Amino acid sequence: MNIRLICFSLLSFIFMSVCPGAFANIRLPAVLSDNMVLQQQSTVKLWGWSSPGEKIFITTSWSTMIDSTIASGDAKWNMAVKTPAAGGPYTITFKGSNTVVLSNVMIGEVWVCSGQSNMEWSSLNGLPQIDAELPNSANINIRFFHIPKTTALTPQEDCAATWKECNPETLKGFSAVAYYFGKQLQQQLNVPVGLINTSWGGTPAEVWTPEQLVENDPELKAAAAKIGTTNWWPNAPGRAYNAMIAPITSFNIAGAIWYQGESNAATASTYKQLMTTLIDSWRKDWKKDFPFYYVQIAPFAYGNKNIGALLREAQAQTLTHPNTGMAVITDLVDDVKNIHPHNKKDVGARLAAWALAETYYKEDFPYKSPVYRNMEVNKNKVTVYFDNAPKGLIIKEGEKKATEFYIAGDDQHFLPADVKIDGDHVILSNKQIKNPVAVRFAFSNTAIANIFSKEAGPGGQGLPVTPFRTDKWEVDTGKVE
Template identity: 55%
Template structure:
């Protein structure tokens, strides 16, 4: 009998070895699926292999054939919030995903202020540890990962919230999710993708940065540094692209400090990122974000300009901005420790705008208009129907200028939702600014307690350097 060479035998054997059906990390036991959604299930298999899927909430058998390149994907309608459920996926092998909940899923992303957790020495989180265990809050933490090209998988696993898992999970995300879980009374899944020091460009597909001359030129001003990526697309490719097939309710975002070197284009870069994410998820995702906190960046206006650019992003539909200037104890620390109230304020935006709850105070008072009469300026504000209050005898960080553009400290008189502003040195005022330096912390708020957002009435150039 003719014997086949060893290499030929190995080749024949290899041809008959079939690959197991595989799933990405984000599809696993303990996960939370978005309720009442067309949820994608996907993975890898033999080309042409028939994959059968059974979800225990309907016990219906769905099936799909693997593509020629060994991928499969199917959309399964999810029910109203509930669980736990089981999903069985069967091809040549069988995968059983158990302890699955259906509820609300949010991506929580940004740089270090989103990344901060109990191990950073946060007292609010430490106080939560003895009582934080909640099987209806689930975490999926994506470790720092970069790539030059979009990836279809990333490291990570779904875990239930307990004291061990919370220690290394985003504090802002946790307090946001805890509030949603309490108010909505549904399971909440939180996907954290954050990396301290990163600029917004790395979270945006590179072609959307390099294909726009303004953004490309601006990105070239970013300063390379050891410890974090700065090239466009690197974090999007490694940490966002792999989860974009996964249905979510929306995203929360805390970032901006990493863009002080090119602050003047932040609004365009950020809105471009939001548009890219919405396109990737094929949904008009709500994005609620945090305006960066006061910090002593130096003699230039870099922090002020980032905050102004962030405020402009509010013009984009389905976005909301949280002001945190009143939550800062030390302007020499770029990492304020109060993440509890940041998370609650983000959750209030979501409850009001995404889930349509009423009676929630969530919008900061914002500048609306001005009127000059003699040596006084009358300013009116939105989101202050109950009126404004001033903490202390004198308004802080409020300044006024005439045509010479020299600003002087101003006095303010509150009349409902209006400020009457003046200064003895300015006889013919033309402009008013509030909290318009890098480390400025004001003392005016709405009667509901939310701080007045930084504003200026002029459009004079703010030099970045």
């Protein structure tokens, strides 16, 4: 009996050594599939699994070369492949003990689109703009990769999704902001665009950040501990990152767009630190200093005073981080009691304007909102100067005076300011304040601005002035009565 076992074991060993591919076919990660878009004019990574020691031959239809690689002892293999200028469709063939052929592959621009519900919202959420878009949305040069809501305790190597062409069926349930962003890029650049939608309503930014980076930072850890639990989304650091970001970090991208922050409004004091940590961690994992463009949260009636204003302030401060951009949307709100503004088209267009200007160097229209530069006090008047307003400022059409400017004296009591626009600056005053020392603009949870740059930005109008304050006084965040 023992001799038979020994012989069987020996034969099995010889068979596996001579025929390593007999027990494991080539397998690819989900993000490498038919209909995908690969980043143009770059080096992309192709990878997967097979039998250890198996030789894998890779052929692309845009090249006459046949490349090969050998799977490691842990059954993994990868290869770097150069991509041409935008075009397609192409095929990619992987040949080992079995053959896998990927078809309808395009070469173009690939963007990750992430965040919470305002990034996630789609035609399934009753958005009139995207509903009207559906019938005529078919476009073979826009491709979707939609990662389902998933969590994991450790970083994963794969996810459950597949690339699909844009059409009325595949657009249903796909991020409206991401779609409008991608549509603008596709039209302006005339190249295929791949959109990776990895978003989850309600999620704080901590769940999209590697766990150890939050846990090893005392301030971030303390802030994360204040996040409440719910049955609708994860709250533990790293959970969404592990399952919905880590599996795609080997897939070359042009950049990322982000719409999130509402769930971190109660911990705004650490949000800048949290976001720069998130951005740097993603760039490290992708091994690429890609652009990161994000949306400043919209006006909303939170239950605590000014927490939305403080979160927007933290987002504006994040602009000091390299290769970032922020779309201001204080004007794109129809109801401050709804945390989900319906206008996603202009949000996507404003993000696309940042990408077209900063990533693709097309400055056909303005993309930066006016921002506070400095102020000068002369007796009872304050003059506030702005950057990003080369043609000056203007009040929204149909309205007679600029609103949401407040000034205060040493008593720290803010009063509405009378506003005079003079080119790229405004002159503020209030008869009750003889010696003004501080200015606030649109600095509240629900402030909807009505002052814009004169240049025609995305959608035809100018861009709203970015909310700001000049003081560093304590801000009331008590309960709204």
